[in-house]
Structures are given as C-alpha cells and as structure tokens.
Amino acid sequence: MASLLSRFCRKVAVPGSAHGARMVSTTTSCGSETVKSLNLYSAINQALHIALETDPRSYVFGEDVGFGGVFRCTTGLAERFGKNRVFNTPLCEQGIVGFGIGLAAMGNRAVVEIQFADYIYPAFDQIVNEAAKFRYRSGNQFNCGGLTIRAPYGAVGHGGHYHSQSPEAFFCHVPGIKVVIPRSPREAKGLLLSSIRDPNPVVFFEPKWLYRQAVEEVPEHDYMIPLSEAEVIREGNDITLVGWGAQLTVMEQACLDAEKEGISCELIDLKTLLPWDKETVEASVKKTGRLLISHEAPVTGGFGAEISATILERCFLKLEAPVSRVCGLDTPFPLVFEPFYMPTKNKILDAIKSTVNY
Amino acid sequence: MAIWFARSRNIVSSLRHNLNLSGILVQRDHSPRHAFTNSQLSSRSVFLDSFTSLRHESTAVEKQLDLVQQSDEEDPQELNFPGGKVGYTSELKFIPESSSRRVPCYRVLDENGRIIPDSDFIPVSEKLAVRMYEHMATLQVMDHIFYEAQRQGRISFYITTVGEEAVNIASAAALAPDDVVLPQYREPGVLLWRGFTLQEFANQCFGNKADHGKGRQMPVHYGSNRHSYFTVSSPIATQLPQAAGVGYSLKMEKKNACAVTFIGDGGTSEGDFHAGLNFAAVMEAPVVFICRNNGWAISTHISEQFRSDGIVVKGQAYGIRSIRVDGNDALAIYSAVRSAREMAVKEQRPVLIEAMTYRVGHHSTSDDSTKYRAADEIQYWKMSRNPVNRFRKWVEDNGWWSEEDESKLRSDARKQLLQAIQAAEKSEKPPLTELFSDVYDVKTKNLEEQELGLKELVEKQPQDYPPGFHI
Numbered sequence: 001m002a003s004l005l006s007r008f009c010r011k012v013a014v015p016g017s018a019h020g021a022r023m024v025s026t027t028t029s030c031g032s033e034t035v036k037s038l039n040l041y042s043a044i045n046q047a048l049h050i051a052l053e054t055d056p057r058s059y060v061f062g063e064d065v066g067f068g069g070v071f072r073c074t075t076g077l078a079e080r081f082g083k084n085r086v087f088n089t090p091l092c093e094q095g096i097v098g099f100g101i102g103l104a105a106m107g108n109r110a111v112v113e114i115q116f117a118d119y120i121y122p123a124f125d126q127i128v129n130e131a132a133k134f135r136y137r138s139g140n141q142f143n144c145g146g147l148t149i150r151a152p153y154g155a156v157g158h159g160g161h162y163h164s165q166s167p168e169a170f171f172c173h174v175p176g177i178k179v180v181i182p183r184s185p186r187e188a189k190g191l192l193l194s195s196i197r198d199p200n201p202v203v204f205f206e207p208k209w210l211y212r213q214a215v216e217e218v219p220e221h222d223y224m225i226p227l228s229e230a231e232v233i234r235e236g237n238d239i240t241l242v243g244w245g246a247q248l249t250v251m252e253q254a255c256l257d258a259e260k261e262g263i264s265c266e267l268i269d270l271k272t273l274l275p276w277d278k279e280t281v282e283a284s285v286k287k288t289g290r291l292l293i294s295h296e297a298p299v300t301g302g303f304g305a306e307i308s309a310t311i312l313e314r315c316f317l318k319l320e321a322p323v324s325r326v327c328g329l330d331t332p333f334p335l336v337f338e339p340f341y342m343p344t345k346n347k348i349l350d351a352i353k354s355t356v357n358y
Numbered sequence: 359m360a361i362w363f364a365r366s367r368n369i370v371s372s373l374r375h376n377l378n379l380s381g382i383l384v385q386r387d388h389s390p391r392h393a394f395t396n397s398q399l400s401s402r403s404v405f406l407d408s409f410t411s412l413r414h415e416s417t418a419v420e421k422q423l424d425l426v427q428q429s430d431e432e433d434p435q436e437l438n439f440p441g442g443k444v445g446y447t448s449e450l451k452f453i454p455e456s457s458s459r460r461v462p463c464y465r466v467l468d469e470n471g472r473i474i475p476d477s478d479f480i481p482v483s484e485k486l487a488v489r490m491y492e493h494m495a496t497l498q499v500m501d502h503i504f505y506e507a508q509r510q511g512r513i514s515f516y517i518t519t520v521g522e523e524a525v526n527i528a529s530a531a532a533l534a535p536d537d538v539v540l541p542q543y544r545e546p547g548v549l550l551w552r553g554f555t556l557q558e559f560a561n562q563c564f565g566n567k568a569d570h571g572k573g574r575q576m577p578v579h580y581g582s583n584r585h586s587y588f589t590v591s592s593p594i595a596t597q598l599p600q601a602a603g604v605g606y607s608l609k610m611e612k613k614n615a616c617a618v619t620f621i622g623d624g625g626t627s628e629g630d631f632h633a634g635l636n637f638a639a640v641m642e643a644p645v646v647f648i649c650r651n652n653g654w655a656i657s658t659h660i661s662e663q664f665r666s667d668g669i670v671v672k673g674q675a676y677g678i679r680s681i682r683v684d685g686n687d688a689l690a691i692y693s694a695v696r697s698a699r700e701m702a703v704k705e706q707r708p709v710l711i712e713a714m715t716y717r718v719g720h721h722s723t724s725d726d727s728t729k730y731r732a733a734d735e736i737q738y739w740k741m742s743r744n745p746v747n748r749f750r751k752w753v754e755d756n757g758w759w760s761e762e763d764e765s766k767l768r769s770d771a772r773k774q775l776l777q778a779i780q781a782a783e784k785s786e787k788p789p790l791t792e793l794f795s796d797v798y799d800v801k802t803k804n805l806e807e808q809e810l811g812l813k814e815l816v817e818k819q820p821q822d823y824p825p826g827f828h829i
Binding site for chain 2: 057084087089090092094095097098099100101102103104105106107108110122125126129130133134135136137138139140141142143145175176178199200228275278279
C-alpha cells in the first residue's frame with residue numbers, strides 16, 4: 001500500500017542521477033549546454049519539436065495529437081508546423097501505422113502516436129508483416145526506416161486492463177524493427193531523436209507513469225543517445241539487476257535498501273530491447289555472478305526470459321545462483337489488485353537477498 | 359412537443375417582425391406552457407406585460423434562441439449538429455438495404471469488339487492500342503509458360519492473371535510512369551507494361567542471385583523501385599492504407615502523380631480496406647483504388663463475401679467518388695482509369711473503381727478451382743467473355759493487327775520466356791550472406807554472430823544443405 005501511495009504522492013527521483021552513482025554517461029553534448037528542468041512529456045515534446053524542425057519532410061500524427069495529445073506530448077506542434085505536418089487521424093490504429101508506412105516508404109519521417117500501448121494490436125499486422133519486412137522482402141529496393149511508433153505503456157496506478165499494459169515482449173520477437181524504452185526525461189529526448197533518425201522502423205514505448213512524475217534536467221539542444229547500448233546506472237559487485245523504463249525507479253529503491261544490508265547492487269538500464277546490448281549485461285554478470293531481471297509485463301514469455309536464456313548461455317560457469325525474474329503476474333492487468341500484481345520494491349529486495357544467499 | 363416548439367418559433371418570429379421586441383422569450387414555470395392561441399396573440403398588452411417581467415432572465419437562452427431564429431429564417435426544416443446542417447423528417451423511414459437498380463457498369467466495347475454507339479471514351483491511338491494488345495497477349499503467354507514451369511516442378515508456385523489481362527494492361531496504360539503502384543498480387547501486367555523484362559520476372563520466380571528481391575519471397579512477389587511498383591506482399595489489403603500515405607506524400611511534394619493501388623473483391627472485407635479508404639478521404643490524398651471484382655476469393659464466391667451491391671456502393675460511405683466498369687473492356691478501363699487519375703491529381707482526392715471481371719484461372723498453382731465451381735462457368739468466361747479476344751477484334755477491325763502479327767508475337771514471346779526460364783534456372787542462388795542482410799539497414803551483432811555460426815555449420819556439413827549457394 002505504501003508503494004501505491006508513493007506512486008501518487010511524490011515526484012519520482014530519476015534513477016541514476018539523484019544519487020550521483022551514474023558512472024557511464026552516453027549522452028553527447030556540444031558546446032555550452034543549457035539545461036531545463038522538464039518532466040517526461042515535456043522532454044518528448046521538445047524532441048518532437050526538434051525532429052520536425054530539423055527535417056522538413058517529417059510528420060507527427062495519430063488520434064488527438066492536434067490539440068497536444070491526451071498526454072500533452074504533442075503540444076504546440078500543430079501551431080508551429082501546420083496542420084499538414086501535424087494532424088489528427090481517424091480512430092484506426094491499422095490505418096495510422098499503414099499510412100505511416102506509406103509516408104516512410106516515400107522517404108519521409110513519420111512519427112505516429114498510438115494513444116495507449118494497449119491499443120496497438122490492430123496495427124500488429126502492419127508492424128510485423130509490413131514494416132518489419134519492408135526492406136528485407138524488397139531486396140532493399142524499398143524501406144520504411146523513417147517510421148517511428150510512439151505509445152505510452154505501463155502501470156499508472158488506476159489503469160486496469162486497458163491503460164496499463166506492457167506489450168514490449170510481442171515486438172521483441174520481430175526481426176526488422178527496433179524496440180526502445182526510456183527511463184527518464186533526459187533519456188527519452190535523446191533516445192526518441194535517435195529512434196526517429198534511425199533508418200529502421202522503431203517502436204518507442206513511453207512509461208506513462210513518468211509523464212508528470214519524473215522531472216530531470218534536460219539539455220535544451222539537439223542531442224541523441226545511441227540505440228542498442230545499455231547503461232550501467234549504478235555500479236556494484238554482488239548482483240546485477242537489469243530493467244527498463246519506469247521499473248528502474250523501483251529497482252533503484254531496492255538497491256538502496258539492499259545496500260543498507262551490505263549487498264552491493266549493479267543496476268543496468270537496457271534502453272533498447274531489440275536489438276539488445278548483450279555484451280554490457282554479460283560483462284556485468286561475469287563480474288557479479290548473479291542476475292535479477294524485473295519488468296511489469298507478466299513473467300511468462302516476458303522479455304526477461306530472453307535475457308535469462310542468453311546470459312545462461314554466456315555466463316553459466318560464472319553464475320552463483322539461478323537467474324531471478326521479478327515481474328508481473330500471469331493475469332490481465334488488474335485494477336484493485338494492482339499493488340499485489342506489481343513487481344514492487346520489496347518483492348525485488350526479497351529476490352536480491354535470496355539470490356545472494358542461494 | 360414538436361407542435362409546441364413550432365408554435366413558439368412562430369410566436370418569436372411574429373414578435374420579432376410585428377412587435378419589434380428584442381427577442382427575449384424565456385419559458386418559466388409560471389408562464390402558460392401550452393401554446394398561445396391566436397386570440398391571445400392578438401392581444402399585445404398581455405405579451406408586453408409577460409415579457410417585461412422576464413426580460414432579465416438568462417441571456418444564454420436568448421443566444422440559443424437567436425441561433426434557432428437565424429436558421430429558421432434561412433430554412434425552417436433543418437437542424438444543426440456537429441457534422442453540419444441536416445434536414446429532418448417526421449416520417450419513420452429506413453434507407454433500403456439495396457437500391458432497386460444495381461449500379462450500372464460502364465463499357466465502351468461490346469462483346470464483339472465494336473464500339474457501342476454514343477459511348478463516352480478517351481480515344482486510343484493505333485500505336486497505343488497495338489502496344490496494349492501486345493502486352494495483353496504477352497501476359498497470356500507468360501502466364502501459360504510459368505504455370506507449366508510450376509507444374510513441371512521448376513518453380514515452387516505461381517499465380518496467373520488469366521481473364522484479367524484488360525484490367526492489368528489497360529489500367530497501366532492509363533497511368534503516368536511516376537504514379538506509384540501498390541499491387542495486391544494479381545497485377546504483374548502493370549509491371550510488364552512499365553518495362554520489367556521477362557528475364558526479371560523469371561529471376562524472381564526462381565529466386566536467383568539476379569532477383570531484385572534477393573530470393574527472399576515466393577514467386578510472383580515482384581517489386582521494382584525503378585518502375586515505381588511496390589513489392590508484393592502476401593497479406594491481403596495491407597497496401598491500402600499505405601497507398602493513402604504514399605498519395606499524401608505525393609500531395610505534400612506537389613508532384614504531378616498519384617498512388618494507385620489494387621485489391622480483389624475478397625480483400626475489401628479486410629479492415630485495411632476501411633482504413634485505407636477512410637484515411638485517403640479524410641487526408642484528401644490522390645489515390646486511385648482499383649478493385650478487381652473477379653467473383654472469387656479462392657473458393658469463396660462474392661455472395662459469401664458481402665451483401666452490398668459489390669464494391670462501388672461502398673465509395674460513397676467514405677465520401678469517395680466511384681465508378682463501376684466492365685473490367686474485360688480494355689477501352690472502358692483505359693478511359694475510367696485515365697479519368698480517375700486526372701481527378702485524383704487535379705482535385706487531390708481519392709477515387710474508387712470497381713472493375714467487374716472474372717478469374718478464369720485457379721487462385722494459384724496450389725488450387726484446383728473445379729472443386730468449387732462448375733467447369734462450364736469457367737469455360738464460358740474463357741471463351742465467350744475473353745478480354746484479350748474482345749480487344750483483339752477491335753484492333754483488327756481497325757486494320758492495326760493481323761494473324762501474322764499474332765503468331766509472330768506469340769512465338770517470339772514464347773521463345774523469350776523459355777530462354778529466360780532456362781537462364782534463370784541455371785543461374786546461381788544469391789550468396790548466403792543475403793539471408794542476413796537488409797533485416798536492418800546494417801547487420802546487427804546478433805545477425806553477424808548467427809551468420810558466422812551458420813557458415814561454420816555449412817562448411818562442416820554441406821550435405822545437410824542445398825547446393826548452389828555461394829558461402
């Protein structure tokens with residue numbers, strides 16, 4: 001219950017920045033860097049402004065994006081760039097993505113918004129059968145690399161079945177697309193600009209819980225954070241924790257508690273789930289000998305299984321304990337039972353301890 | 359209630375015009391709610407007393423009444439709703455599920471290849487007509503030979519276009535080379551028209567190293583960026599919303615071009631049909647949607663596909679201009695597609711064409727259509743309603759084509775195709791590295807690892823793998 005209240009009541013400290021433990025920074029900065037305190041939706045908004053400004057052949061569209069979007073990520077874009085480039089679409093996800101593929105195939109950048117990740121499924125055929133295979137099936141005569149699909153995902157405290165889903169695992173199984181999930185405002189801006197400019201179709205999931213809750217100093221200039229590079233946001237020696245998006249905040253709290261009990265945790269933000277940076281995780285586990293993965297999505301068939309299997313293959317003899325997964329339960333995302341369903345700080349802390357004491 | 363309101367509107371109008379009041383009319387509980395009678399209306403003083411006491415009531419209501427009054431003055435029979443003004447009726451009447459008369463089909467040539475008197479059509483020169491006919495005949499020969507090649511086990515699969523040669527060639531002839539084509543899979547004639555060679559067709563069917571698609575897809579999944587012809591994909595109707603995006607791009611770039619996309623009767627049942635047409639209409643994109651209504655979706659007859667009068671009636675549901683055309687009449691198709699294209703580009707709007715035709719061949723080499731339809735039916739369409747013969751008659755009647763031209767064309771085409779097939783068959787397959795390239799723009803680490811692993815495996819146990827692949 002306390003964790004549920006804390007979700008509502010306090011601004012979330014962005015993982016890896018507040019505690020001075022970020023060791024590896026992958027942001028590029030140029031010249032004098034002015035920063036501004038921004039929340040996640042504002043950082044994303046900035047990235048979209050920059051994307052449209054720097055490429056006149058880029059478009060932003062989806063349901064309700066014209067007035068700023070239901071989460072305000074597209075505020076000011078239509079006024080600034082015009083309704084020809086920033087527009088509302090009919091309520092039809094397969095149309096939104098299909099239209100975006102057509103635009104991208106003609107060499108434009110199409111940054112489409114799916115209002116909630118829970119509603120991305122009508123577009124699944126267009127994403128899997130069309131976007132992901134567009135370049136390959138044509139022998140590289142055609143491509144839709146300019147397509148970026150943005151969708152808010154994840155628990156929000158009261159979202160229930162259809163405003164809380166984490167569908168990343170479905171997309172991580174599709175060769176030809178990339179899947180990116182930022183953990184904070186500063187990361188989101190850089191990763192979104194990289195995703196938009198990457199010559200491959202990208203699905204970009206934004207942790208809706210952090211839209212207002214997370215506030216961070218975000219550089220005002222145009223910068224990109226590389227895809228497929230994981231980041232060690234907290235160094236440690238006893239156990240490696242891997243996560244992405246909003247879950248990292250929870251994991252970091254668990255790391256702090258574990259530290260009080262003498263356990264030194266290394267925390268990694270994967271950032272890009274497909275293709276994912278196996279080398280960084282492998283190097284960390286070879287050092288610590290223990291791995292714990294945590295995600296909101298249900299444990300069975302979740303992306304944690306892929307990470308676990310890969311690390312087992314690569315680090316078997318270095319492992320001191322089985323790989324631990326602290327994830328959502330195998331149920332549809334419940335409403336009143338959300339606090340029981342979620343992979344909470346204490347569930348993670350328990351798993352850290354039992355892994356270390358194996 | 360309606361009567362009461364009607365009277366109250368009349369009262370307000372008459373007050374406005376006759377008594378020159380500012381139009382305050384607020385119904386209060388203590389005021390008489392039932393309608394004023396004419397005798398009461400004539401009594402000025404009664405009204406003035408009532409209204410002075412109500413004068414300071416809600417001005418918001420006054421504004422609403424102003425609106426009602428304004429529209430009353432323009433047309434008393436309409437209502438304002440978010441989508442605009444709409445007339446109303448008190449008659450409880452449903453729009454019938456179908457028209458008493460089916461949408462007529464536009465045609466120019468009769469079954470004997472003679473122009474129907476007083477037809478509207480765009481004239482076709484001798485040069486163009488002969489070129490069209492040559493392509494229709496070549497398409498027939500190509501289909502016949504590739505079909506046989508599949509039967510002989512030389513290629514794995516094939517889809518013929520038999521019966522739909524006019525839709526293919528005449529529509530292609532009506533387009534500009536810069537128009538971007540997004541096919542379904544039964545439109546190789548469009549690619550043939552644009553200059554894709556018989557050798558290129560054969561290379562794709564054999565998946566050899568010269569195949570532009572690098573051997574990744576089944577036969578007939580052609581694509582050519584040089585010819586503005588998007589690569590065929592098996593899923594049905596996915597190209598339709600993409601065409602809307604392509605059309606929108608052309609509009610934004612102010613190009614003198616449109617997107618042209620094809621679909622069968624079955625494909626119009628897919629959600630992407632709805633998505634594609636709706637988006638094209640809302641975005642005002644220059645797209646020509648051509649539906650080949652050939653009567654069958656594999657074994658599913660159109661009577662099991664929809665209950666509407668075909669596809670043409672669906673256009674209006676999206677706000678799209680539409681036409682039904684005899685798909686086996688090359689001149690009608692040419693005129694309809696030319697006109698549609700001009701409209702799409704000049705007016706920046708989508709257009710829908712339903713081309714009525716018949717799928718004479720089986721769905722594909724994996725199908726035997728005699729299992730679900732009468733052999734008589736197939737014969738009838740093949741012999742009596744043959745689009746190639748029909749156009750040939752017109753071209754010959756004009757003195758532009760002869761029997762010698764015919765046999766020369768068919769034997770030349772046959773020879774070229776057999777040579778193309780031989781060459782394609784002999785050719786190497788694409789190198790193994792092409793299994794891993796183009797998944798992304800640049801090979802990712804996991805793909806590089808898998809490629810290395812596979813190379814080692816193939817070198818160690820080559821007997822497990824087919825020959826002809828350069829490692």
